[in-house]
Amino acid sequence: MTTHTYASALRWAGRTQGYDSYSRQHDITMSDTTMAVSADAAFRGDAALPNPEQFVVAAASSCQLLSFLAVAALAGVEVLEYNDAAEGVMPDDLRPMRLTAIVLRPRIVVRGATVERVQRLLNKAHEQCYIANSLTTEVTIEPVIEVL
Template sequence: MTTHNYASTLRWAGRTLDYDSYSREHDITMSGTAVTTSADSAFRGDAALPNPEQFVVAAASSCQLLSFLAVAALGGVEVLEYEDAAEGVMPDDERPMRLTSIVLRPRIIVRGATIERVERLLHKAHQQCYIANSLITDVTIEPTIEVR
């Protein structure tokens, strides 16, 4: 049996003199690539930088894409384009506070398949998506499919 391990490093420096004034900016490094991130602006972060909640939504979107491309290729379906406008929702009144839903809205262009077949492959990919399977939040898919 193989176990896959995933690593990242994180670095923050500053001073926490009080809650309002410390910097939320920090660097996350994955596979040698550093990304400067912050808290959401609602939590005193920098709105110009990505935040952890966005990383979760992006991970779900990316995993769905990669799972779909795999099942499509194995199923003989030619995928020409795939774009996703994913969105996560985190209500202030939900306790514990958390992302309560992630909606993936892929726009997919394929050749040589019916819309129904692509929808079945999307469902199969969703069942195999490691990230969606790791989350307690609902991850749903609202696709737009074009056959050429």
């Protein structure tokens, strides 16, 4: 049996002198790529930088794409385009606060398949998506499928 491991490194430096004053900016390194990250602006972060909640939504979106491309390729369906406008929802009146829903809205262009077949492949990919399977947050898909 193979166990896959995934690593990231995080670095923050500064001073905490009360909740309002410390910097939320930190650096995350994954696969030799370092990016500046912050908290959501609603939590005194920098709105110009990505935040952890966005990473969770992006991970679910990316995993769905990669799972779909795999099942489509194995099924002989030619995928020409896949664009997603994913959204995560985190109500601030729920305790503990958490993402309660992630909605993936892929627009998919294929050749050589019916809309129904592509929908079945999307569902199969969703069932196999490692990230969606790892989350307690509900992940749903609202696709727009175009067949050429």
